[in-house]
Amino acid sequence: MITPSQLAAVAELSASFADGQVEITSRSNLQLRAIQQQDLNSVIQGLDSAGFLPSPEHDRVRNIVTSPFAGLGFGEIVDTRPFVQELDRRLIADQVLAALPPKFSFSIDGGGDWFARDSDDLTLRVVSVDKTHSFHFVIGETLSGFCVRIDEALDCVLEAAKICLKISKEFQIPARGKKIASVPQALDRLLDGLSSFLVACPSPDSSTLVAHMPVGVYATHQSDFASLVPLVPLGRLTAEQVQCVAIIAKECEGDIRLAPWRGVVLGAVPKHSISQITEHLEAAGLSFDAKDGYRGIAACAGSSGCDASLTDVRRDASSLARRLAGRNAKPGWTVNISGCEKQCAMRNGATAELIASSSGYGLRINGQLIASNCSLDSVIDKVAACQAEEPFEVHL
Structure with a gap:
């Protein structure tokens, strides 16, 4: 959550x-690139x-995730x-928890749709038993078999984080x-240390996990209001686009x-x-309308932002998007384009994975190696055929 003035x-x-x-x-964080050393203090201020x-x-350990539609x-x-x-308030008030690893994350799932991402360290997932x-x-990804009361949930998860630090040493x-x-x-x-909070309960329903990227206008609990979800190409906004979003949010x-x-x-x-805003x-x-071709496409920083990248994957991702533009994107269909074997920005379960090498791209479809050392045009042809569910040649 971010305010218009912050954005x-x-x-x-x-x-x-x-x-x-x-x-x-x-x-769900924001990242700025290409900051010069002499400007760093100005940015921090x-x-x-x-x-x-x-x-x-605590800044590097305040990773708390919930649904964007909470x-x-x-x-x-x-x-x-x-x-x-x-x-968040209680986490930053406790100096002990500043020792958590930088990527330690909490998530709170209130039910309904949950959007696919990496597993979090400690998660609270709502369940209903006898209307309670x-x-x-x-x-991690392990269901404990135990529940905690709503009014004790935060006490439990904060104590769990402290016990995680002790377990790490032990x-x-x-x-x-x-x-x-x-x-x-x-x-x-860990479970023994939390025994005063936990009671046995059934596992939560896992059928609400959603892998697709929402785009469009969605109803809310309030009949006179709606949620707007524009498509952000490659997760990257210009400063002018960010200002536009901030101004609109403030005005409405x-x-x-x-x-x-x-x-x-x-x-x-x-x-x-809605009409004026869209x-x-x-x-x-x-x-x-998700018809600009970018829906489902993710890419790392590429050679323009990372020395390890072997090619400009953002440029190549844009070429792929132009090829796919005008089509009705299939929900759940995803592409990840990486500039090297490290695949830093790799999402879990991408339909198509493009990995750059010194002599072209490697391509995996649904985890199966389809091509190696492929030209950009060739790999775009194969990805486009995959999205259209057309047959394509395999070159290894």
């Missing part, structure tokens, strides 16, 4: 001290003034926004949920959420303003 501040900092672009990451650094000691709809059972805000709501406690393993869950003695130690008194599909949600927008955003290059 406008980021746009101004990017235009003044970075490359004029603002990237949305798969953890600008971020601090905008309210982005309420606790410098409080708006999508089958939600519990509005998770108050839990997120209170967890509780949170199922999840470590067992000499990283203080990460997936790692702890993979060591039976460590997992038992909507709220802004960054999303794990590297996009943005304008929530609680008055329905009478017209302004489309004029700024942010579409609502």
Whole structure:
């Protein structure tokens, strides 16, 4: 969640001290690139003034995730926004928790649609038993088989984070949920330490996981309001586009959420303003019909932003998007384009994976190697055929 004034501040900092672009990451954060060393202090001061650094000691471990549609709809059972805000407040008030690993993450799932991303270290997932709501406690991807009462959920998850730090020292393993869950003695130690909070309960329904990238206008709990979800090509906005979103959100008194599909949600927008808003955003290059070819395409920084990349994957991703433009994108169909074998920006389960090499691209479709050392034109042909479900040749 980000305010219009904060978003406008980021746009101004990017235009003044970075490359004029603002990237949305798969953890729903913002990233600025190409900042010069002599400008770093000015950027930090600008971020601090905008309210982005309420606790410098905890800044790298304040990773709290919930649905971008929290409080708006999508089958939600519990509005998770108050839990997120209170967890953040209590996290930064506790100096012990500043020792958590930088990528340690919490997630709070209020039910309804949950958008695919990497597993989090500690998760609370709502379940309903006998018309009473509780949170199922999840470590990494492991369902614990236990629930915690709604009013004790934050006490439980904060205590769990502290126990993770102790387990890390006792067992000499990283203080990460997936790692702890993979060591039976460590997992038992964690659950024993939380026994006063936990009660046995059924597992939550996992059928709500959504892999596609929402685009368009969506209904909310309030009949006179809607949520607007423009398509952000490659998760990258120009400073001018960011300013446009900030101005619109301020004028219509909507709220802004960054999303794990590297996009943005304008929530609680008055329905009478939708046509005007979508017209302004489309004029700024942010579409609502998903026919610009970019839906489902993700790419790393490429050679323009990373020395390890072997080619300009953003340019190549744009070439692929132009080829796919005008088609009805299939929900759940995804492409990931990486500039090297490290695949830093790789999402889980991409339909098509393009990996650059010194002599072309390698291509995997649904995990199967289809081609090696392929030219860009050839690999685009194969990806386009895959999306259209047409036959294509395999070259190894």
